[in-house]
C-alpha cells in the first residue's frame with residue numbers, strides 16, 4: 001500500500017481547533033536534517049512521514065524523488081490532517097521517516113517498526129537523550145536501532161515552525177535508524 005491518501009482513519013475536520021493545536025506541541029525540523037539524512041542512508045521509494053507538520057521533512061524527501069505520504073494529527077497546511085498515527089493499523093509498503101511528538105516518541109518508534117515489513121527502515125529524528133531512561137530500555141532490548149547518527153553541530157527544531165524566533169538549538173539531536181528484524185549491535189556515527 002504505497003499511496004495511502006484517503007484511506008487513513010481520520011478524526012474529522014473538527015480537529016483543526018486551537019485547543020488541539022496547542023495540545024500537540026509542534027516543532028518544525030530544519031530541512032537540513034533531511035538533506036543530511038539522505039547523504040547517510042538510502043530508503044525505499046515509498047516513504048510515510050506520519051507526523052508531517054508543515055512538511056519540512058516531506059518536501060526535502062519529495063525533492064529527492066521519493067513518493068511521500070504525509071499525514072499528521074493536526075492539519076498544518078501540508079499532507080492529510082486528522083490522522084492519529086498511533087491508531088493506524090496498516091502494513092505500509094515502504095519506510096517511515098519523521099520527527100515525532102517528543103511526548104509519544106517511544107510509542108511512535110514502536111508503532112512505526114510494527115507498521116513496516118521485515119527489512120524496511122524507520123528513521124526518527126530524536127533528542128539524543130532518548131537513549132537514556134529506564135522506561136525506554138525494553139524498547140532498545142526488543143528493537144535495537146541499527147545505526148544512530150549523532151548531529152555534531154546542533155540542528156534547529158522551531159517551536160510553532162518559527163525559525164526566526166528560534167536562534168540556536170539548546171537540544172542535541174540524532175537520527176535513529178531501525179531496520180525491522182535487526183537484532184545486532186547498534187553502530188554510532190557522527191554527522192554534520
Ligand SMILES: C[S@@+](CC[C@H](N)C(=O)[O-])C[C@H]1O[C@@H](n2cnc3c(N)ncnc32)[C@H](O)[C@@H]1O
Nearest residue numbers: 027028029051052053056073084085099100101
Ligand atoms: C515535533 S513536530 C514535527 C513535525 C514534522 N515531522 C517536522 O519534522 O517538521 C511533531 C508533529 O507530530 C504531530 N502529532 C502529535 N501527535 C500525533 C499523532 N498521534 N499522530 C500523528 N501526528 C501527531 C504534531 O501535530 C506535530 O505536527
